[in-house]
Amino acid sequence: MGEFELLARLRQRLRPPQGRVRIGPGDDAAVTVPGGATATSVDALVEGVHFSRDHGGLAQIGAKALATALSDLAAMGAEPGEAYVVLTVPPDLDEEGCLEALDGMAELAAATGTTLAGGDVTRGPSLAFAVTVVGHAQSADEFVGRDGARPGDALVVTGELGAAAAALLLDEIEGVELSGPAIEALRRRQLEPAPRLDAGRALAAAGARAMIDISDGLGGDAGHIAEAAGVGLRIDGEALPIATGVAEVASAAGRDPLRLAATGGEDYELLAALPTAGLDLAGLADACGVAVTRIGEVVRGEGVEIRLPGNRLLEPDGFDQLS
Amino acid sequence: MGEFELLARLRQRLRPPQGRVRIGPGDDAAVTVPGGATATSVDALVEGVHFSRDHGGLAQIGAKALATALSDLAAMGAEPGEAYVVLTVPPDLDEEGCLEALDGMAELAAATGTTLAGGDVTRGPSLAFAVTVVGHAQSADEFVGRDGARPGDALVVTGELGAAAAALLLDEIEGVELSGPAIEALRRRQLEPAPRLDAGRALAAAGARAMIDISDGLGGDAGHIAEAAGVGLRIDGEALPIATGVAEVASAAGRDPLRLAATGGEDYELLAALPTAGLDLAGLADACGVAVTRIGEVVRGEGVEIRLPGNRLLEPDGFDQLS
Numbered sequence: 169m170g171e172f173e174l175l176a177r178l179r180q181r182l183r184p185p186q187g188r189v190r191i192g193p194g195d196d197a198a199v200t201v202p203g204g205a206t207a208t209s210v211d212a213l214v215e216g217v218h219f220s221r222d223h224g225g226l227a228q229i230g231a232k233a234l235a236t237a238l239s240d241l242a243a244m245g246a247e248p249g250e251a252y253v254v255l256t257v258p259p260d261l262d263e264e265g266c267l268e269a270l271d272g273m274a275e276l277a278a279a280t281g282t283t284l285a286g287g288d289v290t291r292g293p294s295l296a297f298a299v300t301v302v303g304h305a306q307s308a309d310e311f312v313g314r315d316g317a318r319p320g321d322a323l324v325v326t327g328e329l330g331a332a333a334a335a336l337l338l339d340e341i342e343g344v345e346l347s348g349p350a351i352e353a354l355r356r357r358q359l360e361p362a363p364r365l366d367a368g369r370a371l372a373a374a375g376a377r378a379m380i381d382i383s384d385g386l387g388g389d390a391g392h393i394a395e396a397a398g399v400g401l402r403i404d405g406e407a408l409p410i411a412t413g414v415a416e417v418a419s420a421a422g423r424d425p426l427r428l429a430a431t432g433g434e435d436y437e438l439l440a441a442l443p444t445a446g447l448d449l450a451g452l453a454d455a456c457g458v459a460v461t462r463i464g465e466v467v468r469g470e471g472v473e474i475r476l477p478g479n480r481l482l483e484p485d486g487f488d489q490l491s
Numbered sequence: 492m493g494e495f496e497l498l499a500r501l502r503q504r505l506r507p508p509q510g511r512v513r514i515g516p517g518d519d520a521a522v523t524v525p526g527g528a529t530a531t532s533v534d535a536l537v538e539g540v541h542f543s544r545d546h547g548g549l550a551q552i553g554a555k556a557l558a559t560a561l562s563d564l565a566a567m568g569a570e571p572g573e574a575y576v577v578l579t580v581p582p583d584l585d586e587e588g589c590l591e592a593l594d595g596m597a598e599l600a601a602a603t604g605t606t607l608a609g610g611d612v613t614r615g616p617s618l619a620f621a622v623t624v625v626g627h628a629q630s631a632d633e634f635v636g637r638d639g640a641r642p643g644d645a646l647v648v649t650g651e652l653g654a655a656a657a658a659l660l661l662d663e664i665e666g667v668e669l670s671g672p673a674i675e676a677l678r679r680r681q682l683e684p685a686p687r688l689d690a691g692r693a694l695a696a697a698g699a700r701a702m703i704d705i706s707d708g709l710g711g712d713a714g715h716i717a718e719a720a721g722v723g724l725r726i727d728g729e730a731l732p733i734a735t736g737v738a739e740v741a742s743a744a745g746r747d748p749l750r751l752a753a754t755g756g757e758d759y760e761l762l763a764a765l766p767t768a769g770l771d772l773a774g775l776a777d778a779c780g781v782a783v784t785r786i787g788e789v790v791r792g793e794g795v796e797i798r799l800p801g802n803r804l805l806e807p808d809g810f811d812q813l814s
Binding site: 194195201202204208209217218240241243244250253256286287292293296300307308313314315396 | 513514517518519520521522523524525527528529530531532533534535537539540541563564566567569573575576577579608609610611613614615616617619621623624625626630631634636637638702703704719
């Protein structure tokens with residue numbers, strides 16, 4: 169496979185530069201005219217670490233590489249702009265496979281208004297993606313960092329938790345009491361995470377003071393918000409929106425569904441701290457296009473406390489699960 | 492090695508955000524306020540493909556990963572701004588090794604005015620870097636693309652050619668008539684390429700219509716300029732500025748030094764097409780801070796012709812050397 173030839177074929181599948189992008193793929197660099205402020209995030213997906221080709225097709229994997237990067241932009245409340253992709257091609261992936269992965273990525277890019285503006289292709293020992301995404305806002309203050317939570321703020325989470333972790337358990341268990349479609353839905357939550365871009369912008373507009381995407385598990389990511397602002401977070405385990413099917417998988421695996429929802433990674437939902445004054449959860453869910461659940465509050469102090477039924481606390485060492 | 496812990500240690504070594512960078516590493520995304528227009532490029536360096544830890548230390552390798560990306564910004568005439576780094580850590584690289592690689596990168600970043608504004612660290616089968624760099628200009632027209640060469644334009648190249656290719660030959664040959672320091676200088680050209688950022692801005696200011704960095708060899712990269720504008724390039728082989736020591740290595744290896752200079756990759760010099768009216772090579776070299784040599788011209792037609800002594804033409808299949 170010639171590098172130039174593959175690059176040329178990849179480029180043919182991309183939309184011509186438009187909007188902020190003045191020069192797209194094919195030059196030494198892409199040229200954009202950003203306007204206000206930009207938020208930039210990079211994310212890597214490596215075969216054998218973050219995904220396996222045994223689960224999920226190449227299009228799904230390519231889309232997920234972009235989705236996980238876009239999820240960081242969602243957590244800033246950014247409008248998605250451009251993506252730049254490094255594709256590392258292993259010996260056992262042919263040109264068609266590369267194009268399939270790119271097609272999956274390009275489809276999510278189009279659906280989210282993201283322009284694939286540049287990239288690099290290299291040989292390497294295993295399939296890997298490194299995706300840089302650039303998001304936009306009128307000014308830097310419109311972005312929501314991790315560090316603004318204040319005691320008294322409400323903690324809210326988008327969507328449902330635990331589905332991705334439950335999906336990973338499916339291969340280890342037998343006799344789960346779920347229909348085929350319900351199992352497929354769980355697997356899709358793990359293989360096809362949806363970056364909560366609309367929700368991120370809606371939460372930012374609603375005055376979110378701190379926001380993060382839940383990629384490493386609610387407990388661990390909540391810890392980042394607590395640490396960044398020097399505050400404590402109290403989360404009510406019984407309030408957590410547990411995804412459909414998680415209870416059944418947890419039961420078959422002898423696991424606690426609340427623990428899966430509180431510590432399982434890869435949910436890619438958003439956790440935000442918002443002032444309680446005027447907080448309208450129903451209106452917020454409407455603006456977010458996804459459920460928004462109040463799960464706790466910001467308090468003086470430090471650390472994250474997740475209270476389970478019977479007044480037990482979730483052990484903090486359950487938090488530090490890394491994907 | 493915990494991912495969070497390593498990230499924290501990496502971050503401690505970076506300078507606090509300044510200038511355009513409002514939020515640096517540690518949040519979901521870095522926040523910048525770009526001003527005019529941006530040029531963005533990504534570059535991957537993979538062990539076993541682009542480098543070996545047997546040659547060169549980790550600091551050199553980290554610096555080279557950034558240098559090759561910055562070289563693309565140089566070729567746009569951009570002012571370097573921010574860099575975002577994905578570091579893939581293999582099982583046999585410990586935390587100190589990661590920090591050494593980052594230190595090398597951070598040193599070059601400081602020397603070039605580049606802010607390391609974000610990144611990601613992941614495990615993987617082999618050491619790899621994916622570096623995204625963002626450069627700046629007041630407006631998009633200040634950037635020099637590959638596609639503006641016009642018949643009659645002069646072709647100039649910065650610095651000297653062939654040193655990196657000669658350095659790679661050193662391991663295959665014996666009895667080269669060069670001093671130890673001369674050999675070391677050649678090796679450094681391959682291991683520590685200098686992105687021609689000042690030269691790129693000076694060439695842009697001097698009216699360069701097309702520019703590219705010579706990463707894949709002069710012949711191949713000249714071909715990109717020819718193709719992008721639908722013109723031909725005529726290069727005078729005898730005019731090529733061949734680096735010190737290349738003749739001696741070529742002689743010991745039974746190779747043609749001109750061919751090494753014309754087709755060897757990794758020189759990371761700049762090739763530019765400029766209007767001949769008012770072309771002042773001495774003044775340009777002064778502004779570039781490096782030698783600038785006129786090596787040919789842009790003509791009607793297509794393709795690249797490199798004329799060797801005795802009116803021979805360099806065979807075009809010698810061009811397509813990919814690193």
